[in-house]
Amino acid sequence: MIKENKHFRVRVLLSAGALAFAALTQPAVAQTRGEPTANAKFPPGPVVGTHLPEAYVSQMGKIAYLWGWPMVNIYNRYLVFSKVPENGLGDGVLPVGPLNRLTMLVDYIKPEERAVATPNQDVVYGFGILSLEKEPVVFQVPDFGSRFWVYQLGNQRTDTLGGVGKMYGTKPGFYMVVGPHWKGTVPKGITGVFHSPTNIAYIIPRAFLDDTAEDRQAIRPVVSQIMSYPLGEFNGRTKTKDWSALPKFSDPAGGTQGSGAETQWVKPEKFFDELPLVIKAVPPQPGEEALYAWINSLLDAAAKDPKVAETLRQSAVDADKELVAGMHSYYYAGVPVGNNWIAPQNGAQFGTDYFSRTAAAKANIFVNPRKESAYFAQEYDTQNQRLNGANVYQVTFPKGELPPVNGFWSVTLYDEAHFFAPNELNRFSLGTKNKDLKYGPDGSLTLYVQNKRPSEDKVANWLPAPTGDFELFIRAYWPKAEIMQGQWSPPPVQKTN
Template sequence: MQVSTRSISLRTLILASSIAVFPVSSFAQSPAVPEISKEIPKGPISGTTLPKAYVRDMARIAYLWGWPMVNMHNRQMVFSKVPENGLGDGILPVGPIGRVTMLTDYIKPEERGVATPNQDVVYGFGIFALEKEPIVFQVPDFGDRFWVYQLGNQRTDTIGGMGKLYGSKPGFYMIVGPEWKGDVPSGISGVFRSPTNLAYIIPRAFLDDTKEDRAAIQPLISQIMTYPLSEFDGKMKTKDWSKIPVLADPAGGKAGAGGETQWVKPELFFEELPLILKEVPPQPGEEALYAWFGSLLEAASKNPEVAATLKETAIETEKELMKQIHSYSYAGVPVGNDWVAPMNGAEFGTDYFSRAAAAKANIFVNPRRESAYFGQEYDSQKKRLNGEHAYTVTFPKGQLPPVDGFWSLTLYDAEHFFAPNEINRFSLGTKNKDLVYGEDGSLTIYVQHGKPAGDKAANWLPAPKGDFELFIRAYSPKAEIMDNSWSPPPVLKAK
């Protein structure tokens, strides 16, 4: 059958007319496009049967993620048993919760409570439980002396800067917990809020390696104190830190031997992780991660096989992954001549690997703007540093670490602690007033086991017989360090 052209045209006109007269208002009544939900999606379903491979892989992630926070939790538990300010084993500054304890000189080489210590400053340490009460801390007038107070939370992130580089003034300051809503008393110059109730303070005050400066610093450190807000009266309190008692090491550590005190016991980790999930609020975006770990812990509470796998995996992960990242090679990024530098110390955010690597190798790192660090385990030929050989580190004229504070080159044994030597020297740098410079203005440091002859002895950094590491600190680094245009010189094996 044929259809005429006229019929098609007529039908087209009728259709066009019907469309043209369709009410415009009808389009406004069509369904609205729904908004994308911003609610957190539902987490894992309770009661799901979990295969062992899944439990094992998730446990590894949870162990890496939670290791620094379990570490801090256990330090707080240990300090909660300390009855008064004192020196653990005559070495480590320890005190009750809420009370800082100060040393009066460089930390002793036998210290094993914190890996990678330095001998450039007078240290202090205090740990807080802010759910009980805010803490007041005092700042004396340090004059021209370089100083910095490290303020950190349970994640080992900074909660604010205090020190010479910040232009901080003498006076009284306060640290409060995440939920505190009280009034700030008159006389408090500044308030720092911690996102976790566990917080800590580590005062550092630079000390020249001279008898005169050791005497000059004592009146200053006597004013470094912390105490609950209820004890604040607006008057500067003092304490003679040279007269505090010697206490047993509350952590049961072994001074002068081996590695760091074992603050994280892998066989207990997954028994402690539920406490961490309650103590440490999730960062934005971590809610799903918390639900994921929570589902693993719930399964373990109902299934002994899951619980056994968690424990087994924690022990394996400590022996494998955590042992490996104890190396400085993983605590940062390469910056030239095989030196490695952390870029986000104490500001890790969601960089869980870097947080764990720092916690294992050097837990109380400062933010980089306060102190830049450079770690080294190899010579220029990429051979492991070892006391069987002699090495030199030469800073050309004008190429010392560029700082507004101070710098040092420190030697550690393979466990990141000071290596005993005949002259009791563990670092060289700004604190030393007798360094010998070359005729061209360069500074060469001699790193070797045996004492060098002549003037070289003044620049000698004694090495142990076995493997060792080198570590540069640059406090209040200048722009050349911050923008990575400066890097340390190579470590050359002597011919």
């Protein structure tokens, strides 16, 4: 019997879709060749009323599911946040707030968090969903001093709206995000404007935090000035809020934090009820007009024929199980860069790379652009065996070969669901934030990755692992040229038992 490889299976399932997209996006390719398009008549699309075979509807429905998954994901987060009455903590963990009003934490995100896979315990997070159809939103940037910081701004496609952060030299002040149809006047006192092609957008401030009591106190007055609000409330004066005193709500997504896998933001059985709203609200990128016409032909047919609608519904259920579920693996979230590490190359700048967009959304949805943070993911040791807590591992950075960054770096350990694995130290990452790491006589740094507690001389460098499968994840915020140009890659994960 031939043993099926899950990585191969996902590639096979994608092959038909790749051919379909290649055919549908030819107008975009033609434009890159310099062919005249300004006065050219766009080719006619699908004929309304054509009988559609069940197999066609099923196969094309799966591709539409892959394509639309990230946008439906953000849409459903938007629906949840639209019902939040005030800034607070979902289940005492997740920063939530009304639309257009971000909520900040004052410490690392708690390990029970399940709303966003691959969370980060190196920064103080904030999060907010923006709704720009009525008016722009203003956000405040305080003076962070020497502290590393970055605000992630993204649209409904999960692409960046532009850079805000230390690596961009962004100055303290008031900034504004506007929707695609806004034509107002920028008020005096607004330092910069960011344009979103979609009315739904998001903002995620991140401020680096040393793992010390002193820095936890030092960061509070800074994050108290991080706020967002509708333009109508802007008066040119800095608003502040004590983010340490927030009410606690039940999980606004209807699940339970700490329950295992990520909150199910996309429910396949409802996907094709929600996609028509999403495709109407999110305009096509250049060259996507044919793709939109094709998907709309499926949606129109489903609206008129219950049998087509049921076939589409089932195609989403099948695609979620056969295709998208497998994309949860970091193996699909980038390209190999040596020693079995995988590195995304186009985070938050996906363009028409629909596979990478959905793979990132499934594994780690709110990725920063690579200029802001380079990521490296690992699931295997040097013998190509799955990382597992039954084994003992070492990761050694030779002297002078720590991740080259202007900001900070970290190595985080996640369980197989891409969340923190509970352990006796309540420790989930090691890196710049840790002031007690022990270096070898030769200047190297060895991290000990294992389930059982090591000898006391190694505990400072111990990254506790669960008993089952797990992953390692390196973050390199504000990466230097060696990373950006592919001249540095992480060391191997060596099994030492």
